[in-house]
Amino acid sequence: MTRLSIGLRLTLWYLTIFALGQFAFGAGMWLVLRHHLVSLVDENLQHQTEDLQSFLMMQRKTADVDKFREEVTEAYTPEHAGEYLAISTSTGDPVYISDFLKKNGFAASVSPGRGSTTGFVFEDRVLGKKHLRFLQSSVNTHDLIFVVSMGAPTKEVRETLRAFRNYLLLFAPLVLLISSAGGYWLSRRALAPVDALTRTARNVSGQNLSIRLEKLDTGDELQRLSDTLNEMLDRIEKVFLRTTQFTADASHELRTPVSLMRTEAEVALRRERDVDSYRDALQHILKEAERMSVLIEDLLVLARADSGREVLKQQPLELGEFLRDCIKDWEPLAIRGGHILNLHSRDAGTVWVMADESLLRRVLTILLDNAVKYTPAPGVIDVLLEERDGCAVVSVNDTGIGISPEERSKIFDRFYRVDRARGRATGGAGLGLAIARWIVECHRGSITVESAANKGSRFSVQMPAASRSSLPSAERAGSQPQ
Numbered sequence: 001m002t003r004l005s006i007g008l009r010l011t012l013w014y015l016t017i018f019a020l021g022q023f024a025f026g027a028g029m030w031l032v033l034r035h036h037l038v039s040l041v042d043e044n045l046q047h048q049t050e051d052l053q054s055f056l057m058m059q060r061k062t063a064d065v066d067k068f069r070e071e072v073t074e075a076y077t078p079e080h081a082g083e084y085l086a087i088s089t090s091t092g093d094p095v096y097i098s099d100f101l102k103k104n105g106f107a108a109s110v111s112p113g114r115g116s117t118t119g120f121v122f123e124d125r126v127l128g129k130k131h132l133r134f135l136q137s138s139v140n141t142h143d144l145i146f147v148v149s150m151g152a153p154t155k156e157v158r159e160t161l162r163a164f165r166n167y168l169l170l171f172a173p174l175v176l177l178i179s180s181a182g183g184y185w186l187s188r189r190a191l192a193p194v195d196a197l198t199r200t201a202r203n204v205s206g207q208n209l210s211i212r213l214e215k216l217d218t219g220d221e222l223q224r225l226s227d228t229l230n231e232m233l234d235r236i237e238k239v240f241l242r243t244t245q246f247t248a249d250a251s252h253e254l255r256t257p258v259s260l261m262r263t264e265a266e267v268a269l270r271r272e273r274d275v276d277s278y279r280d281a282l283q284h285i286l287k288e289a290e291r292m293s294v295l296i297e298d299l300l301v302l303a304r305a306d307s308g309r310e311v312l313k314q315q316p317l318e319l320g321e322f323l324r325d326c327i328k329d330w331e332p333l334a335i336r337g338g339h340i341l342n343l344h345s346r347d348a349g350t351v352w353v354m355a356d357e358s359l360l361r362r363v364l365t366i367l368l369d370n371a372v373k374y375t376p377a378p379g380v381i382d383v384l385l386e387e388r389d390g391c392a393v394v395s396v397n398d399t400g401i402g403i404s405p406e407e408r409s410k411i412f413d414r415f416y417r418v419d420r421a422r423g424r425a426t427g428g429a430g431l432g433l434a435i436a437r438w439i440v441e442c443h444r445g446s447i448t449v450e451s452a453a454n455k456g457s458r459f460s461v462q463m464p465a466a467s468r469s470s471l472p473s474a475e476r477a478g479s480q481p482q
């Protein structure tokens, strides 16, 4: 079943609520009018009854029932007022009854004990096809009590009410029709920007992610929706561009070693060579293959970083011990490169962090590798550990070529190398610092660089130091984390 559009559904809701409102209003007005008209009839009957009471009171004290009969018949018969009048004594002896009431067999329903001139009983009756309203009451005169039934036709009241109802029934559908057309027009108008947004959004694809939804200035929910969608498109476009750029850069970086290996193999196979030449060629190919493995490994790390699926195996790590271990691995390489590698710890105690040891070792490897690569021999590389404001700070200082201020902000970008030609010679693809930054940020830390051209660089990694309470009891007993 196809669902109705929002515009149509809104209109239907609006119509239903409006129709219910209209019905309640019409019925209410009808009841108010009826109450008002019936009150007028009742008031009139009351006045007439009071007049009759005055008339009866004016009769002589000594008058008997026959005398009353004579007087009332004389006064009321010619008058219209007597057309629906019936008077009887408290014992039921008729005093006066109009021809109409007599003909239609009228009988009063009020007994003297129940009524008085102040206690009225109103009653609706149909006599001879006429709708009448009666006021029945007991009237005391001197010694006698009369039961008076004063009637009035309600034809006009009924006709007015019928006319009012007919007008309502006639105009209500008309008003409903006009209001539904208005409601539909209004909902279409209100939802028109949504249609425009939908049309534009439908055109957005990977090829034209720069398309933006129309900027609305309505200051309402629709403007918030279009602004939010535009912000979302901004983010998607950025990620998309970064991914395509990353893929293009990765392909480019992978193409170079592959074509080098291919050329090397082709040249070696072009003619017969001696064993040493073949060994040379194979060694070159091996070197490129190794370089490619490192590159692929780095790309995989970054792909995992982008997917957000990397799970850190964090555990308490004592940084002094950890750094000593790293430096032991790197010392032979540094010495071979003509450098001195030192570890300084400004903190007499120990510095603990919660970290994934293998990932943190990767950061140190990247920083030490760069320090060795970009420091001409003889150089000094100092690794410094300290604890500052609840943070563990590890800095790697070198006396190398340094980085100019304009390059400093870019070196953490993927595939960025200050000197591309030199980068290849030193084996880097420009991914090391991007990986290092991602790892440090995963540990809620930050990585910064200070540098002076031709004097050296200092890369500092800051991470939150582990509090004593967060460490397992064995580590707490064995050392004093701050």
Ligand code: ADP
Pocket: 366, 370, 371, 374, 375, 398, 400, 401, 402, 403, 411, 412, 416, 417, 418, 419, 423, 427, 428, 429, 430, 431, 432, 433, 434, 457
């Ligand atoms: P690479 O694999 O090329 O070293 P990195 O991301 O590790 O890639 O570094 C990016 C660039 O930053 C390097 O190409 C280099 O120009 C510069 N750089 C990094 N570390 C240092 C350093 N210690 N001294 C001077 N330049 C550095």
